[in-house]
Amino acid sequence: MNEIADLLIHARWVIPVQPAGVVLDDHTVVVSKGRITDILPSADARGRLAARKVFDLPDHVLMPGLVNLHTHAAMNLMRGLADDLPLMRWLQEAIWPTESRHVSAAFVHDGSLLAAAEMLRGGITTCNDMYFHPEAAAEAFATAGIRAVVGIVMLEFPTPYASDADDYLRKGLAARDRWQREPLIEFAIAPHAPYTVSDRSFARALALAEELELPIHIHVHETAGEIADSITTHGLRPLARLARLGLLGENLIGVHAVHLDDADIELLARHNCSVAHCPTSNMKLASGIAPIPRLLEAGIRVGLGTDGAASNNRLDLFQEMRHAALLAKVGSLDASAVPAHAALHMATLGGADALGMADRIGSIEPGKAADLCAVDLGGLHCRPCFDPISHLVYVAGRENVSHVWVNGETRVDKGVQLLHIRDSELLRIASVWQTRFGN
Numbered sequence: 511m512n513e514i515a516d517l518l519i520h521a522r523w524v525i526p527v528q529p530a531g532v533v534l535d536d537h538t539v540v541v542s543k544g545r546i547t548d549i550l551p552s553a554d555a556r557g558r559l560a561a562r563k564v565f566d567l568p569d570h571v572l573m574p575g576l577v578n579l580h581t582h583a584a585m586n587l588m589r590g591l592a593d594d595l596p597l598m599r600w601l602q603e604a605i606w607p608t609e610s611r612h613v614s615a616a617f618v619h620d621g622s623l624l625a626a627a628e629m630l631r632g633g634i635t636t637c638n639d640m641y642f643h644p645e646a647a648a649e650a651f652a653t654a655g656i657r658a659v660v661g662i663v664m665l666e667f668p669t670p671y672a673s674d675a676d677d678y679l680r681k682g683l684a685a686r687d688r689w690q691r692e693p694l695i696e697f698a699i700a701p702h703a704p705y706t707v708s709d710r711s712f713a714r715a716l717a718l719a720e721e722l723e724l725p726i727h728i729h730v731h732e733t734a735g736e737i738a739d740s741i742t743t744h745g746l747r748p749l750a751r752l753a754r755l756g757l758l759g760e761n762l763i764g765v766h767a768v769h770l771d772d773a774d775i776e777l778l779a780r781h782n783c784s785v786a787h788c789p790t791s792n793m794k795l796a797s798g799i800a801p802i803p804r805l806l807e808a809g810i811r812v813g814l815g816t817d818g819a820a821s822n823n824r825l826d827l828f829q830e831m832r833h834a835a836l837l838a839k840v841g842s843l844d845a846s847a848v849p850a851h852a853a854l855h856m857a858t859l860g861g862a863d864a865l866g867m868a869d870r871i872g873s874i875e876p877g878k879a880a881d882l883c884a885v886d887l888g889g890l891h892c893r894p895c896f897d898p899i900s901h902l903v904y905v906a907g908r909e910n911v912s913h914v915w916v917n918g919e920t921r922v923d924k925g926v927q928l929l930h931i932r933d934s935e936l937l938r939i940a941s942v943w944q945t946r947f948g949n
Contacts, residue, residue: 569888575635580815661700
């Protein structure tokens, strides 16, 4: 043995995602200095490689860490607070009033920490977040050791966090300045939605995104009512308005994109935009079924998001993969729509590509960051296994995640999270906020 790596992971199956549909039997992924350096047959690796840490995973799939392309992490503290309501009633009658009473830097830090723990245990190694107090969210994500893109949120109306759109931007940019040297933390410009942001504020958001080379992360075309109101107010559908303002481009991530006509899809495709598909939240809020097969046929990048735990109520990308595949089939009446590998691609490389991070994460390739997830298919409910890709989408769940690595660092080992904070403390945090809400 003349080669020493930092980490060797021997797995029954390695699914690199890129190339598409490939399953490597009995392969080893080699990691040094946080990066993947090689993928080779385990028999060869065992014969000539040694490492400081070695993981033998005889019944496991090793795959890229999952990318949650849209969430509101701090809303974990509002899980189950207001169920079974349509979007605007849910926002106006429950969520916005609760936020006005309770949201603070402490709220965002604690909720984001709980969310990061939940996501890591479910194999999510990257999240794209949108919420208030981005500096508190960044601190929580850094503590947990999850890779995160933190949104610099924009709204026109005042909240306890900021007074107007300019104030939101000023505070968000200050958070970016503070955290920009943290290797796992990045930022995006996050105007909430066309119905909460003015043309003037969109112009500022666009200028900043171009100057700082940041993604634009925005809810769009979530409900039929949103589109009708936009036509009444602006004379245009929301995507057409954003196109007129110059916001559509390869850095734009449109969240939900449920109600799209042919012209909307053509706009997204022509401007090389991305879509964050949140199937469970769309079902729970009765927003509708996004036309994902048509988006994929048009060449539009699609990733998967959980949305927040207040409208899902899980941060579970295994659930989103399954729902994305099944909704596509029932919505199009085509059983071949969004096959298993397409769903897995959306949950990994699709999300990474939307964030402009496909050169770093989203697939298992030499040179990329070692953001990895191992899924145990050794249980009775996973046998027999004819196709591990199919099992990841249609059989396994986040409870089957056994190991998670971010940048080559072990974050979950045999289902146990390696945090600087104990589960008992996380449960205490949740209990404190439940008591505050009750009072």
